[in-house]
Amino acid sequence: MAELYPPIEPYDQGMLDxxxxxxxxxxxxxxxxxxxxxxxxGGPGQGCVPNMRRMFDxxxxxxxxxxxxxxGRSTPHASDPGxxxxxxxxxxxxxxxxxxxxxxxxxxxxxxxxSWGTTLALVYAERHPHRVSEIMLSAISTTRRSEIDWLYxxxxxxxxxxxxxxxxSAGTDRDGDIVGAYARLxxxxxxxxxxxxxxxxxxxxxxxxxxxxxxxxxxxxxRPDDDLLAFVRLTAHYYAHxxxxxxxxxxxxxxxxxxxxxxxxxGRRPVDxxxxxxxxxxxxxxxxxxxxxxxxxxxxxxxxxxxxxxFATR
Numbered sequence: 001m002a003e004l005y006p007p008i009e010p011y012d013q014g015m016l017d018x019x020x021x022x023x024x025x026x027x028x029x030x031x032x033x034x035x036x037x038x039x040x041x042g043g044p045g046q047g048c049v050p051n052m053r054r055m056f057d058x059x060x061x062x063x064x065x066x067x068x069x070x071x072g073r074s075t076p077h078a079s080d081p082g083x084x085x086x087x088x089x090x091x092x093x094x095x096x097x098x099x100x101x102x103x104x105x106x107x108x109x110x111x112x113x114x115s116w117g118t119t120l121a122l123v124y125a126e127r128h129p130h131r132v133s134e135i136m137l138s139a140i141s142t143t144r145r146s147e148i149d150w151l152y153x154x155x156x157x158x159x160x161x162x163x164x165x166x167x168x169s170a171g172t173d174r175d176g177d178i179v180g181a182y183a184r185l186x187x188x189x190x191x192x193x194x195x196x197x198x199x200x201x202x203x204x205x206x207x208x209x210x211x212x213x214x215x216x217x218x219x220x221x222x223r224p225d226d227d228l229l230a231f232v233r234l235t236a237h238y239y240a241h242x243x244x245x246x247x248x249x250x251x252x253x254x255x256x257x258x259x260x261x262x263x264x265x266x267g268r269r270p271v272d273x274x275x276x277x278x279x280x281x282x283x284x285x286x287x288x289x290x291x292x293x294x295x296x297x298x299x300x301x302x303x304x305x306x307x308x309x310x311f312a313t314r
Contacts, residue, residue, distance in 0.1 A: 002302040004054035010065075016103055018069070018096045020087035025073035026066040026100055029053045034062040035133075035312055036106045038097070040113030040121040041065075042139070045234030047072025047227065055112070055304065060312040064109070066100060068093050068120075071230045078237075079229035081189045088234070090243045094124045101131060108132060110311055112304075114139040116235075119243060119250060122277075126253045129260060134311045138265040138304055140274035142250035143243035147273060152179050152239075155208050162207045169200035183236040191223070198224045201232045211269065254280035261314070263287065263307040265300050 010027035018024050030053075039052050048065040056063040069088045070078035077083060097120075101109060110133050111121040118137040125132045141147060156163030167174065170181040185197035202224070224232075246252075254277055262284040266274035271288055278286035289299050 002305040004051065004301075004305070005056065005058060006054070007050065008053050008058050010053075015073075015075075016066075016096075016100055018092075018099055020092070021076065022069050022087065022096075023075045024066055024069060024096055024100065026064065026104075028062060028064050028104065030056055030058040030061045030063045032062055034060050035314075036062045036064065036104075036109035037308075038064040038066070038101075038109050038111060040097075040111060040117035040124075041068065041072075042113065042115030042117045043071065043231055043235055044068065044116045044238040045071040045078060045231040046116075047074075047230075055308060057309060057312055061308075064100070064104065064106075066096075068234075069096065070234055071227070077226060077230055078233045079226035081187050081194060085187070085234075085237050088237065089241070090120065090123055090238070090245060093120055094127055097124050098128060098131070110134045110136070110308075112136045112308065115141055116143070116238070119143045119245075122250050122254070122257075123243075123245070125260065126250070126256045129256050132257075132260050134314065135257070135260055135262040136265075136304060136307045136311065137263070138300055140264055140266045140277060142248075142273055142277065143239070143245060144250075144273070145242050145247055148179060148239045148242060150270070151208060152204070155211075158211065159207050162204065166200060166204040166207075169197060177240075179236055180240040183233075183240040186229075186233040186236050194229070195223055198229055198232045201236065202228060251276050251280045254284075255282065257284070258282040261311065263303070265289070265303050265307075267291075267297070267300070 008029050010029045013027035015023040016026055041048050047067045052065055067074040108131050113121045118140050119142055170178045172178050172181045182201055185193055188194050264274050264278055264286045266288055268290045278284045287303050289297050
């Protein structure tokens with residue numbers, strides 16, 4: 001089993017003015033003269049954490065991490081219901097990444113990330129393929145309506161009682177727009193509305209993940225912290241709009257990635273999106289862990305580190 005690299009601190013960091021009143025936090029670590037790589041975090045709204053730095057060989061990589069609009073150390077924070085999300089869309093985040101690349105003087109960089117970060121990385125790469133050297137992604141998602149429906153509706157066949165509680169907290173009928181309802185509730189200025197909605201959303205996500213062996217359910221009640229409030233609000237905001245992407249657009253446009261070496265790492269449950277993407281992306285390599293789903297695993301971490309080590313020499 002491959003181990004993460006030792007903990008490391010950034011050698012540079014800052015707040016980038018990306019317009020619309022938003023400042024995006026960024027940091028760089030490792031070797032200033034190393035191979036540029038950018039970590040695209042999940043969520044939406046998860047933010048970066050220190051362990052993400054440890055994916056990169058500090059002798060060979062110049063690793064860039066950043067908090068997407070509205071989360072982590074970026075401002076204004078989506079935990080504040082007064083923060084307007086109109087200028088927080090996939091296209092805005094793609095533009096932020098390109099502005100950050102220019103700000104740091106990077107010509108081409110490797111893209112890596114997981115979950116929602118795979119959608120954002122892929123959309124960026126399809127818009128700017130000449131700026132991407134390699135791609136390594138895990139927990140593949142393309143934010144299609146079908147994927148969102150699986151998470152917030154179809155999984156109810158395994159957990160009917162918990163899903164009814166999730167639906168009831170949204171205040172919709174069984175055929176209503178549950179995700180859209182939560183997006184409205186999570187932006188309500190009244191904490192008596194916002195806090196229970198955030199806890200109900202996070203509880204349901206834990207229920208879905210409980211299908212996996214490594215899941216550790218938590219209890220969510222009382223006042224959620226600001227990071228959780230931003231995470232659930234941004235997730236509902238993005239998923240209510242299916243990422244502002246045409247259905248199947250990410251897979252449809254994967255041919256634009258031809259010539260970019262890519263490694264896709266995914267768990268078996270379910271694997272259809274990753275498989276379809278690999279078929280549409282000429283030359284992409286798909287690695288499937290039969291014993292995991294969305295969450296990480298020892299074997300997936302080993303594959304990720306091995307891919308990054310292999311790409312470091314290109």
